[in-house]
Amino acid sequence: MKDMIFLLMFLPLIILALKNPFLGLCGWIWTIMAIPTNMLWGFSSDIRFTYILASATILGMFFDKDPLRKPPFHSIFILMLLFLIQTAISNLTTLGISEISWTVWNDFFKAILFSGLIIMLLTTKNRIKTFLFALLLGVGFNIFFEGLKFLVTLGSYKIIGIENSMMTDNNLFALAILLVLPLYFYIIPEVKQKYLKLGFAGLAGLSAISVIGSFSRGGFIGLIIVSWVVFKKLRLKNKLLFIVFGALIYSSAVYVASDKWEDRMDTIENAAEDLSLLGRITAWKLATVAAIENPLLGTGQDSMQNHQVWRYFYHDIEKMDFITTKNVSPDYGKAAHSIYFQVLGDTGFLGLLLFLLILSKSWFLSKKINKKYPDTWQGNLGGAINTSLVVFMISGGLLSMAYYDLVYVLIAITISLSRTVQEKEPN
Amino acid sequence: MSSIVFLISMGLVIYFLIQGDRQDKIDREEAVKKNDKIKGKNK
Numbered sequence: 001m002k003d004m005i006f007l008l009m010f011l012p013l014i015i016l017a018l019k020n021p022f023l024g025l026c027g028w029i030w031t032i033m034a035i036p037t038n039m040l041w042g043f044s045s046d047i048r049f050t051y052i053l054a055s056a057t058i059l060g061m062f063f064d065k066d067p068l069r070k071p072p073f074h075s076i077f078i079l080m081l082l083f084l085i086q087t088a089i090s091n092l093t094t095l096g097i098s099e100i101s102w103t104v105w106n107d108f109f110k111a112i113l114f115s116g117l118i119i120m121l122l123t124t125k126n127r128i129k130t131f132l133f134a135l136l137l138g139v140g141f142n143i144f145f146e147g148l149k150f151l152v153t154l155g156s157y158k159i160i161g162i163e164n165s166m167m168t169d170n171n172l173f174a175l176a177i178l179l180v181l182p183l184y185f186y187i188i189p190e191v192k193q194k195y196l197k198l199g200f201a202g203l204a205g206l207s208a209i210s211v212i213g214s215f216s217r218g219g220f221i222g223l224i225i226v227s228w229v230v231f232k233k234l235r236l237k238n239k240l241l242f243i244v245f246g247a248l249i250y251s252s253a254v255y256v257a258s259d260k261w262e263d264r265m266d267t268i269e270n271a272a273e274d275l276s277l278l279g280r281i282t283a284w285k286l287a288t289v290a291a292i293e294n295p296l297l298g299t300g301q302d303s304m305q306n307h308q309v310w311r312y313f314y315h316d317i318e319k320m321d322f323i324t325t326k327n328v329s330p331d332y333g334k335a336a337h338s339i340y341f342q343v344l345g346d347t348g349f350l351g352l353l354l355f356l357l358i359l360s361k362s363w364f365l366s367k368k369i370n371k372k373y374p375d376t377w378q379g380n381l382g383g384a385i386n387t388s389l390v391v392f393m394i395s396g397g398l399l400s401m402a403y404y405d406l407v408y409v410l411i412a413i414t415i416s417l418s419r420t421v422q423e424k425e426p427n
Numbered sequence: 428m429s430s431i432v433f434l435i436s437m438g439l440v441i442y443f444l445i446q447g448d449r450q451d452k453i454d455r456e457e458a459v460k461k462n463d464k465i466k467g468k469n470k
Contacts, residue, residue, distance in 0.1 A: 002430050002434075005434060006433075006434070006437070009434065009437050009438065009441065010437075012441055013440075013441065013444070016444055016445075016448065019448075020448055020451060022447075022451065023444045023447065023448055023451075026440070026443075026444055026447065027440070027444065030437075030440050034433075034436060034437075036433075036437075039429065039430065039433045066455070067455055067458040067459050067462060068451075068454060068455060068458050124451070124454050126447055126450040126451055126454055127447065127451065127454075129447070130443055130444065130446070130447030133439075133440070133443040133447075134440050134443065134444070137436050137439055137440050137443075138436075138440075140436070141432065141433060141436045144432060145429060145432070
């Protein structure tokens with residue numbers, strides 16, 4: 001029954017995508033973030049909804065004579081394409097299992113394709129706003145349930161991530177939440193209806209609870225950053241409200257999470273003895289060794305997690321002995337647990353340079369929009385994305401999420417934003 | 428309960444898309460007028 005209702009509701013999305021491709025893009029991001037297949041158990045659970053919407057959107061673009069569409073040429077997007085090519089060349093000479101490297105690349109290709117379509121189609125305020133609604137409702141659906149389960153079970157429910165998505169573990173889910181949290185704070189004053197304002201404010205609160213409930217240390221650091229940036233921007237009256245609600249959310253979440261949570265966060269202070277952190281530092285050392293030996297191509301995407309590759313580079317780990325932390329056992333491969341070392345190991349120094357250029361240029365662009373157009377929707381959204389990028393660059397330092405589609409989506413929205421402000425400027 | 432919230436979320440998305448489509452029609456018409464104006468000036 002549920003499958004039937006879902007299919008009946010999904011049909012208008014396909015029609016809308018064919019009729020007006022920007023709406024297809026909005027439906028597409030909703031399916032990426034909400035993961036409808038996790039909710040369906042019947043005949044429709046095998047249907048590839050994202051693929052159908054993507055095909056309808058691209059097909060619609062061939063027939064729709066859209067006067068608002070623009071070419072995707074922008075220096076940051078060109079860097080994204082170069083980075084995509086660099087990862088492909090690295091995978092051609094992968095030291096790991098070719099199939100795994102190309103699976104990662106395939107997802108990354110889709111993220112860049114999606115970003116290109118955003119730059120082409122999201123060219124007006126209405127389009128960007130509608131896209132944000134779809135994105136926030138999609139991810140909000142998962143935040144709502146995970147946060148609520150954590151609260152209702154008084155902290156005994158452990159948030160472990162969302163199946164069939166890129167948010168498959170607690171750390172990745174926490175980072176995804178933190179990337180959208182500034183967007184919730186942006187959208188609340190933008191909506192006119194009171195019930196929607198309340199709904200988005202509720203989701204922002206549940207986002208904070210979900211991050212605490214994920215027991216992610218990187219996530220907790222990110223939460224402090226977002227809270228601080230949001231707090232700085234508020235007016236005095238709202239600052240007081242923020243402190244009251246923030247304290248309430250924090251204390252209730254920490255209270256229900258009890259000792260387990262405090263023990264976990266205490267390990268941030270005792271990092272030198274933490275085996276998990278020592279494992280990460282070993283992975284960072286090995287990624288650097290791999291890049292020194294393959295400076296232009298690296299080892300191929302996700303290769304460093306391969307046991308054989310890990311052991312191969314472990315023989316040369318003494319090259320990194322100037323970092324005196326203890327190395328963990330060479331018996332198993334470990335993820336880089338850092339976007340920077342992930343890219344360094346996967347694609348070498350050239351790939352890392354491209355990756356850093358994409359991040360830094362996007363950061364500067366969003367900052368510029370925020371500074372140059374204060375108190376406008378573009379300025380506020382630029383500021384929100386800028387905060388998301390800061391969180392990604394800091395919390396991402398402890399997570400392997402360099403190819404995460406949501407980051408490239410946010411960068412593409414920044415490019416779209418920069419174009420809407422350029423149009424308003426007198427020539 | 429999760430099914431109801433899921434369908435509400437989807438319903439809201441469709442609502443926003445239809446609203447977005449309405450405004451987009453207006454934006455498209457304006458863009459066409461603007462383009463015609465520019466073409467007229469160039470002639």
